[in-house]
Amino acid sequence: MTPVTSLGHHSQHLSIAHQSLLPSVGVLQTAIDSAQSHGILFVASAGNDGLDTDVTPHYPSSMNNTNVLAVGASDDTDDLWTESNYGKTTVQVTICNSFSTVCIVPLW
Secondary structure: OOOHHHOOOOOOOOOOOOHHHOOOHHHHHHHHHHHHHOOOOEEEEOOOOOOEOOOOOOOOOOOOOOOEEEEEEEOOOOOEOOOOOEOOOOOOEEEEOOOOOOOEEEOO
């Protein structure tokens, strides 16, 4: 894996289809730590299991780094989508789960 900080781009994109496909949390932690040391924001889905990620961690969104922004889903009335993971300390923002509505709702 080539660290994103060594690619020389102004922005980076890492797409992980499902957390079970992660090579290991340790490898991902190293990459997020490196990104944090270079001021790179890491945006991750909070997951779609309807779980409290304060109790049941979801990776990579539950990584304990200041540069990780965990994004949950809300419905078109700005309520938490029933299948979205949530967490008072582990999910920072929700975004509408609707193609016809554009909204971002901070949770703090």
